[in-house]
Structure formats: structure tokens, C-alpha cells
Amino acid sequence: MSVDVFEPLAGLEGVGSAARAARDAVDVLLRDRGLRRVGSDMTAEALLRGAHASAALAGSTATPDEVRRGAADGLASGAVRMTGELMTLAPQVDKAPVQVWTRLHQLAAADLVPAAELGHVRTAAEPIPDDIPGLPPAPPADEMWERLSALAQNLTRPTKAPGLVVAAIVHAELAVLRPFPIANGLVARAAERCLLVARGIDPVAVTVPEGGHYVLRATYAPGLTDYTARGLTGVRDWLLRSCEVVTKGAELSPLAP
Numbered sequence: 001m002s003v004d005v006f007e008p009l010a011g012l013e014g015v016g017s018a019a020r021a022a023r024d025a026v027d028v029l030l031r032d033r034g035l036r037r038v039g040s041d042m043t044a045e046a047l048l049r050g051a052h053a054s055a056a057l058a059g060s061t062a063t064p065d066e067v068r069r070g071a072a073d074g075l076a077s078g079a080v081r082m083t084g085e086l087m088t089l090a091p092q093v094d095k096a097p098v099q100v101w102t103r104l105h106q107l108a109a110a111d112l113v114p115a116a117e118l119g120h121v122r123t124a125a126e127p128i129p130d131d132i133p134g135l136p137p138a139p140p141a142d143e144m145w146e147r148l149s150a151l152a153q154n155l156t157r158p159t160k161a162p163g164l165v166v167a168a169i170v171h172a173e174l175a176v177l178r179p180f181p182i183a184n185g186l187v188a189r190a191a192e193r194c195l196l197v198a199r200g201i202d203p204v205a206v207t208v209p210e211g212g213h214y215v216l217r218a219t220y221a222p223g224l225t226d227y228t229a230r231g232l233t234g235v236r237d238w239l240l241r242s243c244e245v246v247t248k249g250a251e252l253s254p255l256a257p
Helices: 006-010 015-033 040-057 064-069 074-092 097-108 141-155 163-177 184-198 209-215 217-229 231-251
Strands: none
Touching: 006 015, 006 163, 006 231, 015 163, 015 231, 040 064, 040 074, 040 184, 040 209, 064 074, 074 097, 074 184, 097 141, 097 184, 141 163, 163 184, 163 217, 163 231, 184 209, 209 217, 209 231, 217 231
8 A cells, every 4th residue: 555645744734724725826816817718828928937937046147028039048948948848748747757857857958968968867976966056965866866766656646635735845855856967946846837737736827836936035945955954844834835835826827917
């Protein structure tokens, strides 16, 4: 019998109610605007806003206008490329998560590393990446591989935890593990968004959770550090922050009044 590792985390103090409130914020947005009236243009706009916010968190200096014109730097261009395939990748993330994560990296880092490094999960022979400022050192390759494999296996198993909780844990694990040589933050945030789509939180991708992370950027690296260092307390605080991110993502939607 498989173990549901996500359900106990959803039961941490305050997480269940915060997740329900965040889900309600998205549901109200979709219900008020009419889910059937959400066109592909609204999804594209929300994904573009998310790409700009995620790239800015990663250190991009591109403006929203430059991102729209396709004249952005490598980080922003990679974030935009990921949005182009996100709705196609989302249905696969529960079945083949590692393949989805490596594809996201191929898209995110196409302008940043040689072709041989695209979608390549690091080995013990390679440097430990340090591409998310403010985080403690990433674990060595053997520990990273063990945790990444466990995360992938758990994603393919049934869980009673809200999709928002699962998405937040995947984001944190990918950011902390940093399985790729570069662009790990971009991949982690895109992986979270894939799960928010796949698990029915925002099936049409019209919220902007990356924008929520950017608004709360002062607590981004500290939140991930606490997730690593403070046991279940750090995990709970990260999940509560993630619920706030989803709520703010609904407020930043192109559908929002």
C-alpha cells in the first residue's frame, strides 16, 4: 500500500483553511467571469505576465514590453518559451514528472547553457549549482537524486491533499534540490504552475502565481531557507505563504476587475 506523503502536510496548523481560502479566491474569479468565456487570449496574457514575474525573480531586467516584443534577455526568453508548452505539459506532470521537469529546463535554459546541458540532471562530477540567491547550498548529487526520485514517485500516487499543497511542495523541493546546472528557479515555478493547472486549481491558467511570488519576493528565499532548515514548522510556513501567493495570483489575473 502506497503512503500519501502530502496529506499530513496539508494537516499542519492553518494550512487546510488557508488552502481552501486560496482556492475560493480562484473559484470566485473564474465563476464571476464565467469559465466558458475565458479565451485563449486571456490564458496567453496570464502566462506572459507570469513569465515576466518569474524571470524578474531570477534576475532578469527585461521590462514587460520587451517580453511582449520578444526582445528580452535569456532568462525572460526562457520563461516565455516554457509558457508556450505549459498547457501541453500540465496533463503529463502527474504521470511523467521527471520528463516534464527536464523539458521545462530545456525550454528555460536554451539561451543560457550549451545544448548538451539542456534537460540534464546534474551528477556528482559536476559543480553544485548556486543560481537561486539567498538559499543554503544545494545538496550533493546523490542526495538530490534520491529526493528527486521520491518526489516523482509520490506525485504519481493518489493523495487526499489539496492540489495547491502538492504544487507548493514540488516548487520548494525543486528549488532546494536545484537538479539542473542553471534556471532552477524558473523550472520550479513553472512546475508549480503546471500542477495548479493539472490538479484543477486553475485549469485554464488565468491566474498569475509567479506574480504572487514576485509581490512577496522579500520572503521567497527566506521561506525556502526555512523550508529546508526548520522542519515541519518551515514546511507549514512555506505552505501558508504559497496559499497567499495563489490568492495574489488571482488578484493579478487579466480577468480581475
